[in-house]
Amino acid sequence: MTPTPVDLLIEARWIIPVKPDNTTLEHHAIAVHDGRIVAVLPINEARSRFVATKTVSLPDHVVTPGFVNLHCHAAMTLMRGLADDLPLMRWLQEAIWPAESRHASHAFVRDGSLLAAAEMLRGGITTCNDMYFFPEATAEAFARLGLRGVLGITVIEFPSQYAADADDYLRKGLEARDAWRDNPLIRFALAPHAPYTVSNKSFERIGALADELELPIHIHIHETAGEVADSVREFGQRPVARLESLGLLGPSLIGVHAVHLDTEDIERLAIHQCAIAHCPTSNMKLASGAAPVASLLDRQLAVGLGSDGAASNNRLDLLREMRQASLLAKLQTSDAAALPAHQALRMATLDGARALGLDAEIGSIEPGKAADIAALRIDDPDELPCYHPASHLIHVLDRRAVSDVWVGGQRRVKHGKLLQITNTELLGIARLWQNKLRQ
Template sequence: MPTPVDLLIEARWIIPVEPANTTLEHHAIAVRDGRIIAILPTDEARARYVATKTVHLSDHILTPGLVNLHCHAAMAIMRGLADDLPLMRWLQEAIWPTESRHASHAFVRDGSLLAGAEMLRGGITTCNDMYFFPEATAEAFDRLGLRAVLGITVIEFPSQYASDADDYLRKGLATLDAWRDHPLIGFALAPHAPYTVSNKTFERIGALADELELPIHIHIHETAGEIADSLRDFGQRPIARLDQLGLLGPNLIGVHATHLTPEDIERLALHGCAIAHCPTSNMKLASGAAPTTTLLKRGLAVGLGSDGAASNNRLDLFREMHQASLLAKHTTGDASALPAHQALRMATLEGARALGLDAEIGSLTTGKAADICAIRMDNPDELPCFEPVSHVVYVLDRRAVSDVWVGGQQRVKEGKLLQITNTELLGIARLWQNKLRQ
């Protein structure tokens, strides 16, 4: 007698990520209570299970939901506001002044709705975010049904959100308490960067991270100037300073890491740190290129991040996979560097591992949450297809995503969001465009 399940998704191809380098053809995924209970040939699935709902995707690839390991979601409102500038000019002349005038609960909620909708439509089911007013981001992502880890941002100087480092922590921890039991929303401590956070604050963050068992999400070694300033002000490179302060460890997610010496890499590897690689943003801001192949060889979890839409200007992990693979080949002179399966693993399981969520998400594996991305393969401009994973990394972009599930709940159907309308999103975008123009 067939076993009842909530959902059966039949697909032409499934790339489960685990086991590695595997592509399954004409298989199905059975889901019950939001979790994957089986992946098996389609004919066997039809005989074994009776589903409340069956989805037939005869020209599709199924992958795990993508994990965006570094994002500033609310900055979607500032997409394209200040292009073609290096990092510090971009921050000091455009971004920080705009935030000082406009950042608010409404700004962050609306920007996070725009960003969350963009990410879900692009197959991203989990986001690791860092921004002010995390309660507003939580509201937006909760409405959309996006899984997220929200950063309790900490910086020394005042903003519209908080007055000093203690105030940032107090407000952020209150938000954590308010959302503690949410099934999709988690938290991290997010000191902005070594050049904006004091030793005293870092020591407190390290103690809180240990006490609350939270990840630490921080920009590190993004520019050569940042390192030169650290040598001038502290007599050591930022990673060495963080090591001395006790912040390096398996719970630390270092973002960018474009300027690393062998000694820096040794410190990161010794402590089991993770890296969020943001290739498009790093290239656009001319910040540099992270040595991803070396980091991966040393066993670090290296995931992919979009950064914010103000410096990218898309929240598209298909493009990040593509750019990461090509950039690795270019910088190493090795055409075999960072092959397609490894790039997809970075966009899924490696990001989950960095967040400590790899037992829950990151691969299509029995027992894990049913976070699933379905990708159409019926466009003649993108055919023929000899190797599906190659197409995912080198041919397709987010527009190929047709359907998305988070915890077994469908969030995108045939390219359309189910929780919010385009009319509302367009209204939000136009409202803030007019406000920022003024």
């Protein structure tokens, strides 16, 4: 039989496809053509069945789907470490909002998002669900580096350098969506900031737009105990109940943080099949608390992982979030079996894709899906021996192990180096904005 031509054959020591669950394939290959996965099969079979334009051999690597960062503020990379060791509201009111009022601009967001996209790609992240001002600038940065993005149309009630009021935020965000509608890597979501910064009137309009345009809703919820108490005092309802009364709960809603949930909150989220973006490092660093992830997973919610912004993390590193999520779940439940390695990886891949409504397209290594792929090298004596690659991925490796990354079959990282931008340019961006913000 004549071998079938394909663009790319990736041969690996191990492949963790994520679907089926709890599966690790040894000495397998991934055939890719026109940006999509054609087959996953043993290396010897792949060599006889396909003839590839390019073959990449990864004899010491574990290959996974590209990671999905379900919650980020990419441009805030320019504020990395600007205001550490503060609780959320002081951090926002005393440091972040004042800095944004002075510096937020198209250039700020484009440059910060370039730094963020570079960091994420080098860490194996191939999709980012972002929320920030000037989404068209984030789109420019992500598209240039080849990162898949879902960009939030941010809505808040108070004015900023970007927009005057909630209607203005929506108008400008929808214009950006229209301008980028033909780019295959860029999608949009509606992103009301939080229940404490958005009015009922604006929420009702956002709900109607989400239904009309079939867009996800990306929103911070129940991040702190103070936020919940303030909602009860002002609206007579906890934030989740308020969102339910306004018609916003549903499969398209991605609730970020979801730390301070009671049993009724969890039941509401489960009934409406909402998704959750779990951000363990940011929640710990801001002393917000720990989300009840085990309970959310028990109720079959889609729970993905987010880094949050580098200003509150201070890394955009899904490998670290997987480890933190797994350890935190074990600590919370006093159960060493809670959130095992394969499940943590699924949260960082297929469950994040499911939350975004993209699980038919990305999130697992399956024929027909886009070839969003990350390869991590396991050959350092400090990392060996390796008995269980999935466990190694979560508990041993860090993002420096990422060697190669593909998005839609296009190589974005080769042997640890970005192919679309130089370190010299990135260093120049970082130094420029550090000097501006320091002043």
